[in-house]
Amino acid sequence: MKQFGYSINPDRQIDYDLTDKSLLSFIVSFEPSLLSCISCGTCTATCTAGHFTDFNIRRVHTLLRRGEITTLKKEIQKCMLCGKCQLACPAGVNLRNLIRSIHVAVEKFNV
Amino acid sequence: MGKSVIIIGGGIAGMEAAARIAAMGKEVILLEKSDQLGGHLRKWDRLFPTRRKSDEVFEYLSNGLNDKVTIRLNIKINKIKKDDRHFFVILEDGESLKSDALLLTTGYDLFEAGKKEEYGYGIYDNVITSADLEAMFRNSAEIKTSGNQKPRRVGFVHCVGSRDEKAGHLYCSKVCCVTGVKQAIEIKEKQPDTEIFCFYMDLRMFDRYFEDLYYEAQQKWGIQFIRGRLSESCENPDHSILVKVEDTLTGRPLKMTVDLLVLLSGFVPSSDTNKLADMLGLLPGSDGFLTPVDEHFRTNETQVDGLFLAGTVKGPATIENTITDARSAAISIIKYLEK
Numbered sequence A: 001m002k003q004f005g006y007s008i009n010p011d012r013q014i015d016y017d018l019t020d021k022s023l024l025s026f027i028v029s030f031e032p033s034l035l036s037c038i039s040c041g042t043c044t045a046t047c048t049a050g051h052f053t054d055f056n057i058r059r060v061h062t063l064l065r066r067g068e069i070t071t072l073k074k075e076i077q078k079c080m081l082c083g084k085c086q087l088a089c090p091a092g093v094n095l096r097n098l099i100r101s102i103h104v105a106v107e108k109f110n111v
Numbered sequence B: 001m002g003k004s005v006i007i008i009g010g011g012i013a014g015m016e017a018a019a020r021i022a023a024m025g026k027e028v029i030l031l032e033k034s035d036q037l038g039g040h041l042r043k044w045d046r047l048f049p050t051r052r053k054s055d056e057v058f059e060y061l062s063n064g065l066n067d068k069v070t071i072r073l074n075i076k077i078n079k080i081k082k083d084d085r086h087f088f089v090i091l092e093d094g095e096s097l098k099s100d101a102l103l104l105t106t107g108y109d110l111f112e113a114g115k116k117e118e119y120g121y122g123i124y125d126n127v128i129t130s131a132d133l134e135a136m137f138r139n140s141a142e143i144k145t146s147g148n149q150k151p152r153r154v155g156f157v158h159c160v161g162s163r164d165e166k167a168g169h170l171y172c173s174k175v176c177c178v179t180g181v182k183q184a185i186e187i188k189e190k191q192p193d194t195e196i197f198c199f200y201m202d203l204r205m206f207d208r209y210f211e212d213l214y215y216e217a218q219q220k221w222g223i224q225f226i227r228g229r230l231s232e233s234c235e236n237p238d239h240s241i242l243v244k245v246e247d248t249l250t251g252r253p254l255k256m257t258v259d260l261l262v263l264l265s266g267f268v269p270s271s272d273t274n275k276l277a278d279m280l281g282l283l284p285g286s287d288g289f290l291t292p293v294d295e296h297f298r299t300n301e302t303q304v305d306g307l308f309l310a311g312t313v314k315g316p317a318t319i320e321n322t323i324t325d326a327r328s329a330a331i332s333i334i335k336y337l338e339k
Helices: A022-030 A032-034 A042-046 A048-052 A057-066 A072-077 A084-090 A095-108 B012-023 B039-043 B054-063 B130-139 B177-191 B210-219 B271-280 B319-337
Strands: B003-008 B027-031 B071-073 B076-082 B087-091 B096-099 B099-105 B108-110 B128-129 B154-162 B195-200 B224-227 B231-233 B241-247 B252-258 B259-265 B267-269 B306-311
Touching: A022 A032, A042 A048, A042 A057, A042 A084, A048 B012, A048 B096, A057 A095, A072 A095, A084 A095, A084 B195, A095 B071, B003 B087, B003 B096, B012 B039, B012 B054, B012 B071, B012 B195, B012 B319, B027 B096, B027 B128, B039 B130, B039 B210, B076 B271, B087 B099, B096 B177, B099 B271, B099 B319, B108 B271, B108 B306, B128 B130, B130 B177, B154 B177, B177 B195, B177 B210, B177 B259, B241 B259, B267 B271, B267 B319, B306 B319
Parallel strands: B003 B027, B003 B099, B027 B071, B099 B306, B128 B259, B154 B195, B154 B259, B195 B224
Antiparallel strands: B076 B087, B087 B096, B108 B267, B231 B241, B241 B252
16 A cells, blocks of 8 residues: 555543543552642652653652553653652652552552 | 711721721721622632631621711712812712711622633533632532532632733732632532542642641542643533643643533722722722732822722732731721821
8 A cells, every 4th residue: 555654643632531540549548648749840850860861750640640651660660769759858748658659559450 | 076987898898997997986987889798708608728607707897897887788989079188979869978088998800700711601501610619608518510410520720810811810819729729628528529620820829828728638638730721621412521721740731521610710800999990090000900009118098198998909818818908907097087
C-alpha cells in the first residue's frame, strides 16, 4: 500500500473518567500523608536523581493521583531512596515510604 | 439638637457602624433598599473558617441597633445634595432626610456567572453558583442534582469573574477560595461518598486558619485540587457536566465528568454604589470600587468632607474585616462630628 507519511498521534488528554485509580487507593492506604501534598516542587528541586535524569517525583505523584500509571514502574527505578525530598517537604509527606509503596503496588497490580 | 448620621446600606458594615455610632449617643438613620437588613449575610448558612451559623452574626448585629437608630427599609434614593454643613438625601417620594455626616456601606454584587457563558450557568441545569449551593445548605437536608439524585462527583471552579480581564475584573475577590474549600468540606460531611475536585489557578488562603481548612480538606476529606482554569463545560445527554481543563502540574489537558459544577462567583462593585458615587462626585478606583483618601491612615474618609466609606464598597473583604472596618468608620465619624 502506498504510504503517504501521515500518522495519528495518540491522545495526550487525561480522561479522568477512564483512568485507573485502584493503584492510588492502595497506595493511599499505605501512605495517607501523600494527600497533604501542595504541589510546591520542593521535593523535585532537592532530588539528586532529578539533577542527572528526568525523574520528577512531584510530577510522578501528580500523574498517579490522576490515575496515569503506565510510566510509573519505569519512573521510580530512577529514585535512589536517599530521602532528601522527605527532609525538604513542607507538607510532611513521607516520600520514602511513598516510593516504597509504589514499588509494592506496581508488583501487586502488575503494571 | 444632637448631630446625626445617615448610613446608606443595611448590610454588615451598615449595621455595625450604626450600632457603634448610636452607642456613642448620636442619632442614626439606616437606609436599606431591600425589605430586610443583613445584606448578603442572610444568604449564608455557615461562615468560614469558624463554621459559625450566619444567623448568630446577624443576631449580634441586630442587637446593637438601639433606639437611637431609625431603620428605613425599601428605600430608593433619588438625589443627594450637600451644603456647607449638611447632607440632604432625597428619596423617591420626595421626602428629604438631613444629616451632619454620611456613610456609604453599599457593599458589592456577586458577579453574574452567566456572563462566563463557556461555563454554562443558566444554560445547563447542573451548573450552579456558590450562592446557589449556600442556599441549598440553608434550605435542605441533602445536596442534589437537577435530576434529584445525590451527586457522585462535584467540581468547584475558582476565580469565576475574578482575575479575568475578559470579565472586566482583574482583581482577586479574596474570599472565594476559602468559600469553595468550606463548601467542599460541608458536602463531604453531609454526603461522604461524594468525590470533590477544585479547579484553581492559585489558592489564596490568606487569612488566619484558612490554610488549616485547606489542609483538612485534603488530609481528612480527600478533596482533590487540580491546578488549571476551566476552558469550557458541556452537558452530557444524562445532564451531567463534562469539564475541560489543563492539568498544569502534569502539563496535560484533562477532562472529567461531574454531576454538579459549582462556580465560585466573585465580587463586583454594586450597581447602586456607582449611582451614588456619581451623585456625590466620587471617582472609583481602577477596579470600580470606591477609594478612601489614604489607604493606610485615613481608611474611611473620602475627598468629600463628612462623607465616609466602610466595608466591601471599598473592595472584597471578609465578614471579620468588614465588621472591624465599620467600627473604624464609626470612630472617624464621631471624631468628625465633635470637631
